[in-house]
Amino acid sequence: MPISDSQKQGLRELLVNDKNLAVLLQLAKAATKNVCKTEDPEEALRLITAHIPDIYVLLSKRAITKELLFTYLSSRRADAATDFSKADLIAKVIQYWKQEHQPSTELSGDQNSSLLHKKNEEDYPIHTIARKFGEWFFERLNADTFSLVDLWADAALHLTIIASDGINEWECETAAEVLSTLTSAKQQFDFYFNPNLTHAGIQGRMDSYGQFVVICCGTLHSSDSCVGIFECAFGLLRDPFADNNWKPKKVKCFLKSEVQPPELHYLSLSETLQTALELPVPTDDFN
Structure with missing residues (x-):
């Protein structure tokens, strides 16, 4: 805006x-x-x-x-x-x-309609929850306080890191492995995740299985410099034994180092999230 x-x-x-x-x-x-x-x-x-x-x-x-x-x-x-x-x-x-x-000057009918549509879209419950989840997740990951109880026991992860020396990929199928892989990668490369918490950087979708999907992106930092970008997709399910909170069941992360990374990364420019962006967006409350 x-x-x-x-x-x-x-x-x-x-x-x-x-x-x-x-x-x-x-x-x-x-x-x-x-x-x-x-x-x-x-x-x-x-x-x-x-x-x-x-x-x-x-x-x-x-x-x-x-x-x-x-x-x-x-x-x-x-x-x-x-x-x-x-x-x-x-x-x-x-x-x-x-x-x-x-x-006090009034907007034209077309301008008012366009702005109202944009405002309403950002305020959809699915996007509001996505932003809150994204802020919560990356705050905990950056602070090294993300823990096993934050994941489903059978959580799965697909992590891809593209650096100057090549491409590394990991796949995990238990919460313990997911936690270990994420924290190890973060500490090994000294990454700080700076998510774009605007509507242009984090949104919610619903897949064909009824799973809540959070798609987000941002920049990667090391010390005081920006070193790359990241793109993530989370498949969330409610946990009835944890106050019915949303917890990650599937996590897909794409991390890429860049010589001249952008100041801010946007979903519209993402390399890995375009298919997810085409998934349906519920406009009302959902369970």
Whole structure:
């Protein structure tokens, strides 16, 4: 979603202040790949919006934390319940800016219909759950807290890693093997998974067997540099013995190193998820 004038005004409220100035300058430095190192807040904001022309992508940056967004909403007395994910907070911030700063001029019928359709699609329950699952999974994987109880006992994994020295593939058919393979690969290559938690980077689908499929993508990082991209598909089933929560039954991961990786990866550009993208998308609640 392009950054509108009302969102630029909201970004100014969010970042151009003493408390969040360091975040603003860090974002400007990263957006220009260390070329521009301005100390002027307004110039930093201009650089950010020029080089990151998508509000969801910008607010999903690691430098903009859940705490920062929550504090901002709370200070504005906007709705920010404690049961949230970062994706939820981003949506609330954008909605708040729309209400507070949107010009009074009305959209044409076609524009209004198009925007309403896009908003409604992002809010489908299957996509909302997919975003929450993606944030939960990668937070635990990055923190090395993902465990056996988070998987079905007979969980299966197909992992492909493409690097400069060749292609490596692993296939596992038990939870213990899946956990060991994922954590070993992460630690061996010192990977940090940065998922694209916008609608352009994570969505839900339903396969022909009635299985909930989460498809997502993002960038791979090592230390302070981006080293590649990843694409994942999760087949989820509810576990009646774990508060009926969704748990991975099947996991397919594609990791690829790149000399010049993109700043953010999108499902539309994925190499391995195009077939999954064509699966049906339920529009209502599902069990």
